[in-house]
Amino acid sequence: MTTPRTFLAACLLAASTLSAGAAAVVQDGAAIDARLKAEGSVRVTVRYATAWNGKDLPHWAGVPDGYLAALPGEQTTRIRSALGTAALAGTTAKRMAIKRSRYAPGFSVTVTAAELAELAADPAVTAIQLEQVFSPTLDASLPRIGAPAAIAAGADGRNTAVAVIDTGVDLDHPFLRGKxxxxxxxxxxxxxxxxxxxxxxxxxxxxATGAGDDCGPLVSGCFHGTHVAGIVAGVNRTATGPRRGVAPGAKILPIMAGSMVVDCGNERAPCVRFNGLDLLDALGFVIERVNRADLPGTPIAAVNMSLGGGRNTGDCDLVNGLMKAQIDALRSRGVATVIASGNDGFTDAVGSPACISSAVTVGSTDTATDRVSVFSNMNRMVDLLAPGSVIQSSVPGGGFAGLQGTSMATPHVAAAFAAIKSVEPTATVARIEAALKATGRPIRDTRPGGTLIRSRIELDDAAAKVRAENPDLSAAPTARQILTKSSLTSFSPAGRSFTIRATGSRLGFEVRDVPVFLETSVGSGSIAAGSSTRITVRPSAAAFFLPAGTYDGNIKVVNRDAIGDVATLRVRLVVR
Known part of the structure; x- marks a missing residue:
């Protein structure tokens, strides 16, 4: 979010929990009516019910490729059902200019009042919202956050990647060479x-290779993504300009999500703006990369989104439910979505999508004074602070420039996640975020109306804390335990107990994949460092109706504080 550029309102797909057959939820009704009266048509974003709706199974984290392959046909069916065959070809289709999402069950379309009524009446349509566009939000900062010491200790982002959803990246810039x-x-x-x-x-x-390139010098604002990427992972091999980014060992996954518009307000036209569907597809692309693990040796540690808009005094999870589902899915896989709070100078509000509760929301501090920046939005949704005032980084064409904004603070935090993941690959988003909060320098918002205290990150201390904790879970016995049906009403023994032990630090656990013929004494809990708990596995009521045979269960005990740390409770039922 680059000051003083306008911080426009984000309009993302509304997430409805309504099932097919219920009335569509219409967001922004007054604004839609006003646009229809003034212009005769309005552009809206439509969400429809589907076998997967962003909330029910399969979850985003496990969306199969088959669903994505079937999505275009499903969208055609929904469009034909709601708007008729004419919406798919000819002059009507050209006027409607339908834009489909590649990853999500939604599309945007220009409609008249009568066509809007048809959409709202379609039982498969669950949400309709006004389509809006919004803009990007724009070497002394590194010592301020302890980055040199963290880099010296090995926390430099190597073997990780940060996805930068922005205006593209200058792929030929020396600061980003090989990154x-x-x-x-x-x-x-x-x-x-x-x-x-x-x-x-x-x-x-x-x-494709080259698709993430910056959008060129003729479009105002296209420098933004290159500057953000340099803060994350730049490395300077010359005598001029900043020496390096926060995580110089990390890679950048560049995702160009901007479009060109000519209605730019006070900004030079043409300029770059973002469409909400494009942001959903950009996050869907990141999820696809995580699911497929097709960035060998560079798993994604964080997503950087230096963009947004609006005024939100609390969370916006309901309105932005589909994006929240994406952020939640990434978080469950150890990937933080880091979003700028905005540059309106609010002391009681943030922009959207920074108001999504599971995002890591970042405000800005002045690099020199270590106070909350005059432009930074602040409220309870802000999780962390980082330097964002006059940050030197790369700009297209091979040069450098000093920019300020929460856009510049946000990549400091995204890079911090990558740096810590490079030394603790199993660390969860929650664990890293908690360490950044616990070790950071408390900064009080002393601006008029400001009351909050938030931590300005200290990367070296946070990395050391995460490394010291290192929670680890184990289960014993590891051999398969047998329960044999001894009569019509009993198994022998009645159950088998397993010891679950925590080392390193306190951890939370969750029991998963319990087959229908088994049950466990607990479903979740926590264990203090060096302590243990017991989980008993017993036959369920369904086990007594099984035909003769052997039935194996592999129950997972998942460490919620370490990605990929899973113990297995192996049990076999023998029914004679």
């Missing part, structure tokens, strides 16, 4: 009289 992954993407919009694609191919979607 950019070969897999890149562009999600941009071609909507007649509204916005034009900035993908290299000119299409709405491009997934």
């Amino acid at each position: 950019v992954t070969l897999k890149q993407a562009c999600f941009s919009s071609n909507i007649p009289f509204v916005m034009s694609s900035l993908c290299p191919s000119g299409g709405d979607t491009e997934i």
Whole structure:
């Protein structure tokens, strides 16, 4: 979020928990009516019910490729059902300019009042919302956050990647040489009289090497992503400019998500803006990379989103439910979504999507004074602070520039996640976030109306804390335990007990994958460091109706404080 650029309102897909057949939820009703009266048509984003709706199974974290392959056909069916065959071809289709999501069950469309009524009446449509666009939010900061000491201790981001969802990255910039992954993407919009694609191919979607390139000097704001990427992972091999970014060992996964518009307010036209569907597709692309693990040796540690808008005094989880589902899925896989709080100077509000509760929301401090920046938004949704005032980093063309904004603070935190993950790959988002909060320097918002205290990150101390904790879970016995049906009403023994032990530090656990013929004495809990608990596995009521045979169960005990740390309770039922 680059001051003094306007921090426009984000309009993301509304997440409805309604099932098919219920009335569609219409967000922004007054604004939609006003636009219809003034212009005769309005552009809206539509969400529809599907076998997967972003909330029910399968969860985002496990969306199969088959679902994504079937999505275009499903969208065609929904569009034809709601708006008729004419919406798919010919002059009507050209006027409606339908934009489909690649990863989510939704599309945007220009409609008249009558067509809007048809959409709202379709039993498969669950949510309708006004489509809006919004803009990016824009070597002394590194010592301020303890980055040199962290780098010296090995926490430099090596073997990790940060996904930068922004205006693309100057792929030829010396500061970023060797830092950019070969897999890149562009999600941009071609909507007649509204916005034009900035993908290299000119299409709405491009997934290929080169697709993440910056959008060029002719479009105002296209410098933004290159500057953000440099803060994350730049390395300078010359005598001028900043020496390096916060996590110089990390890679950058560049995702170009901007589109070109000519209605730029006080900004030079044409300029870059973001469409909400493009951001959902950008996050969907990141989830796909995590699911497929197809960035060998560089697992994604964080997503950086230096963008957003609006005024939110609390969380916006309901309105932004589909994006929250994506952020939750990434968080469950150890990937933090780090979002700028905004540059309006609010002391009681943040922008959207920074108001999503499971995101890591970042405010800005003045690099020199270590006070909350005059432009930074602050409220209870802000999780962490980082330097954001006059940060030197790369800009397209091979040079450097000093910019300020929460956009510049946010990549400090995204890079901190990568740096810590490089030395503790199993650390969860919650564990790293808690360490950054616990070890950071408390900064009070002393601006008029400001009351909050938040931690300005100290990367070296946080990395040391995460390394020292290192929670580890184990279970015994490891051999398969047998329960034999001895009569119509009993098994022998009646149950088998397993000891679950925690080392390193306190941890939380969750029991998963319990087959229908077994039950456990507990479903979740916590264990103090050096302590243990017992879980008893017993036959369930269903076990007594099993036909003769052997039935194996492999019950997972998952460490909620370490990614991939799982113990297995192996049990066999023998029914004779």
